[in-house]
Amino acid sequence: MSRLSEGNIRLANEIIGRYPRPRSAMIPLLHLAQQQDGYLTNDAMVHIGELVGSTSAEVYGTASFYEMFKFEPVGKYLVNICGTLSCALMGSEELMHHAEHKLGVKMGGTTDDGLFTLEHAECQAACTEAPCLQVNYRYRFRVTAADFDSLIDDLSAGRLVDEIPAHGTVARVAQHIPRDRGVGAVPPESVTEAPVWLDGKAAL
Amino acid sequence: MTGTYAHAPGFIVGDRPKIVTSRFEYEDSYTLTRYLATDGYQGLRAALSRPANEVHDEVRTATVLGRGGAGFPAGTKWGLTPQGVYPRYLVVNGDESEPGTYKDRLLMERDPHQLIEGCLIACYAAGLSQCFLYIRGEMALAQERVAVALNDAYAAGYIGKNILGTHFSVDIVLHWGAGAYVVGEETALIESLEGNRGMPRLKPPFFPAANGLYGQPTIVNNVETLANLPWLMCNGAEAYTAIGTKTSPGTRMVAVSGHVKRPGVYEIVNGVTTFRDLLYKDEFCGGIRNDNELKAFVPGGGSAPWFTPDQLDLPFEGSQVGAAGSMLGSGAIMVMDETTDIPAAALTLTRFYAHESCGKCTPCREGGTWLERILSRVVDGKGTSADLEQLIEVGTSICPGDFPHASNEKLGLTAVPFPYKMNTICFVGPSAYAPVNSALVLFREEFEARIVKRHTIPVTAVGAAL
Ligand SMILES: Cc1cc2nc3c(=O)[nH]c(=O)nc-3n(C[C@H](O)[C@H](O)[C@H](O)COP(=O)(O)O)c2cc1C
Ligand code: SF4
Ligand code: FES
Numbered sequence A: 001m002s003r004l005s006e007g008n009i010r011l012a013n014e015i016i017g018r019y020p021r022p023r024s025a026m027i028p029l030l031h032l033a034q035q036q037d038g039y040l041t042n043d044a045m046v047h048i049g050e051l052v053g054s055t056s057a058e059v060y061g062t063a064s065f066y067e068m069f070k071f072e073p074v075g076k077y078l079v080n081i082c083g084t085l086s087c088a089l090m091g092s093e094e095l096m097h098h099a100e101h102k103l104g105v106k107m108g109g110t111t112d113d114g115l116f117t118l119e120h121a122e123c124q125a126a127c128t129e130a131p132c133l134q135v136n137y138r139y140r141f142r143v144t145a146a147d148f149d150s151l152i153d154d155l156s157a158g159r160l161v162d163e164i165p166a167h168g169t170v171a172r173v174a175q176h177i178p179r180d181r182g183v184g185a186v187p188p189e190s191v192t193e194a195p196v197w198l199d200g201k202a203a204l
Numbered sequence B: 001m002t003g004t005y006a007h008a009p010g011f012i013v014g015d016r017p018k019i020v021t022s023r024f025e026y027e028d029s030y031t032l033t034r035y036l037a038t039d040g041y042q043g044l045r046a047a048l049s050r051p052a053n054e055v056h057d058e059v060r061t062a063t064v065l066g067r068g069g070a071g072f073p074a075g076t077k078w079g080l081t082p083q084g085v086y087p088r089y090l091v092v093n094g095d096e097s098e099p100g101t102y103k104d105r106l107l108m109e110r111d112p113h114q115l116i117e118g119c120l121i122a123c124y125a126a127g128l129s130q131c132f133l134y135i136r137g138e139m140a141l142a143q144e145r146v147a148v149a150l151n152d153a154y155a156a157g158y159i160g161k162n163i164l165g166t167h168f169s170v171d172i173v174l175h176w177g178a179g180a181y182v183v184g185e186e187t188a189l190i191e192s193l194e195g196n197r198g199m200p201r202l203k204p205p206f207f208p209a210a211n212g213l214y215g216q217p218t219i220v221n222n223v224e225t226l227a228n229l230p231w232l233m234c235n236g237a238e239a240y241t242a243i244g245t246k247t248s249p250g251t252r253m254v255a256v257s258g259h260v261k262r263p264g265v266y267e268i269v270n271g272v273t274t275f276r277d278l279l280y281k282d283e284f285c286g287g288i289r290n291d292n293e294l295k296a297f298v299p300g301g302g303s304a305p306w307f308t309p310d311q312l313d314l315p316f317e318g319s320q321v322g323a324a325g326s327m328l329g330s331g332a333i334m335v336m337d338e339t340t341d342i343p344a345a346a347l348t349l350t351r352f353y354a355h356e357s358c359g360k361c362t363p364c365r366e367g368g369t370w371l372e373r374i375l376s377r378v379v380d381g382k383g384t385s386a387d388l389e390q391l392i393e394v395g396t397s398i399c400p401g402d403f404p405h406a407s408n409e410k411l412g413l414t415a416v417p418f419p420y421k422m423n424t425i426c427f428v429g430p431s432a433y434a435p436v437n438s439a440l441v442l443f444r445e446e447f448e449a450r451i452v453k454r455h456t457i458p459v460t461a462v463g464a465a466l
Helices: A008-017 A022-037 A042-053 A054-065 A087-090 A090-105 A145-155 B032-037 B042-048 B052-062 B074-076 B104-110 B112-126 B140-156 B187-192 B223-227 B229-241 B275-280 B318-325 B342-356 B362-380 B385-398 B426-443 B444-452
Strands: A077-081 A117-123 A133-135 A138-140 B089-094 B130-135 B171-176 B217-224 B253-259 B264-269 B295-296 B332-335
Touching: A008 A022, A008 B223, A022 A042, A022 A054, A022 B171, A042 A054, A077 A090, A077 B362, A087 A090, A087 B253, A087 B332, A090 A117, A090 A145, A090 B223, A117 B140, A117 B253, A133 A145, A133 B104, A138 B140, A138 B342, A138 B362, B032 B112, B032 B140, B042 B229, B052 B074, B052 B112, B052 B229, B074 B217, B074 B229, B089 B112, B089 B187, B089 B223, B104 B112, B104 B140, B112 B130, B112 B140, B112 B171, B112 B217, B112 B223, B112 B229, B140 B171, B171 B332, B187 B217, B217 B223, B223 B229, B253 B275, B275 B295, B295 B426, B342 B362, B342 B426, B342 B444, B362 B385, B362 B426, B362 B444, B385 B444
Parallel strands: A077 A117, B089 B130, B089 B217, B130 B171, B253 B332
Antiparallel strands: A077 A133, A133 A138, B253 B264, B295 B332
């Protein structure tokens, strides 16, 4: 475990190739590592540094800035309950208390069976559907205590595996630029001319 | 007629002009098939049939205001890149995370091709040779929908080399974040896209149009801004400016949340729709829940100073809202009824900005933390009146001078217009203070009550279930 697998190295190089500078691939590669292992291991960060030409300290420096990256294992399901104003106005605090009670952990805690980690989250861009939550970044809207209970029961019974992948996977579809269709990225210093279509004529 | 669609949670349609939400009625609006069956990529065709500078002029004439927060006209922004400096890049801001804001995610999930087409038009018009589409990390579905749309559009020849058989060639690269509000600020977005911690850069010199991604001229535009372009290219600037007002043409996506009967996301006519229309009319939110009294509302996202019923008749127009002491920001209205615990409501926002401070400048890093600490104490009934003075003092260290606020007839207040002076690099610091200042100026008695009778008044949760 932990350095990127052969398959992921291929994906990583594909991603790196889309950017004018390799370092721009840092966050996507960190996601790839987290998808592989569920959290960011030191070995993976060292490996990412090698791939994009940064020190592992720089990789960690970037990773530690962002909320979604975890440096130790979390539950299979990360339950983020929004507590910002619109959700607070619609009862998110009660929902959080209920969640703590249902799962038997405090905010930030992980259940003993390793299935759930509960977190207080900030605005999830679903404010009209308050109170809302995300499980591994998949939404539930206008959540009541009863909704919460059945969500947890469904997840525990494995009934939502098709909809909600284990923690680490965010998008299940990746971009792929076909070799014969892509323009390709070049370092900025190797471009000096204006794009050809700025020739004062209609392109079509 | 108004209605909702099970496949577009939160969106509420009505008999109003539709520029960016015209396909939301279709369950499969995100597919290339549906897109092509509903005029998809016709705006691109129209654009490519004209020289790039003419397309740029059309956007300038239409005055497409930026929908990300600052409201700067897109056509003007594109013209700020220095002459003769290449390459130039387009960075799409899909980081939507301002409290109360919900529109860009809908646009990405429901109509990703419209956004892609908008990006292509912008790249053609402004001579941008590569596009990076930065989507907020926590938006799994939006990332999936945009990824599929990009893959399909590449395969069909709409993106990449020799688009539609022309010499216009551009790549659109899907990029995604990892959870940090401040990254939505354009210079922080660029830092993040360079693989760094997402900390804002000082402007000047780092105005992205001149000195952005890899030090090159870079246009940063919001998702909704770009989503307007296909319609604009198909219908022309004249049709675009026929909707709305001269200073605020077109439509706007607005999210209304909180204590209204029908919270939702609406595409409204820009510049004319008033807050009263939005909150009370049946075609919009239909009034305050349980027919309660309206106490206050945040007109433009969590960073905006608050309004009270005195400001309900203002239209959704930037300069009037600015003169009245607030801003339209990101099109997010949060409504608080008479049952709202105002200090506790302010605390949820101040806590947000304090936590999201990147730590680069002291007034924000230290000030935000202190505002949160002192306000928590007050909300918990452990504050003193010195604490209230302290809140203002800390706020003044972030924003010197009079902080903008609304007028209030009952309190005999006249408005202090937007914007404020600030001692910070970006708006996160001032945003931590905005809710505190609004709450203190407009509802001081609620703070006083907390302090004087702190041992007898029970502290209730914000918006105790009614
Ligand atoms: C703290 C902060 C957060 C911001 N967040 C966003 C955001 O999530 N999305 C967005 O489009 N603009 C956001 N902005 C505004 C951007 O800096 C920038 O003005 C905008 O993306 C430009 O696009 P527009 O001209 O099309 O509106 C934010 C600004 C600040 C100061
Ligand atoms: S104001 Fe706050 S978030 Fe913005 S640069 Fe300064 S410390 Fe960072
Ligand atoms: S406040 Fe909860 S989603 Fe915006």
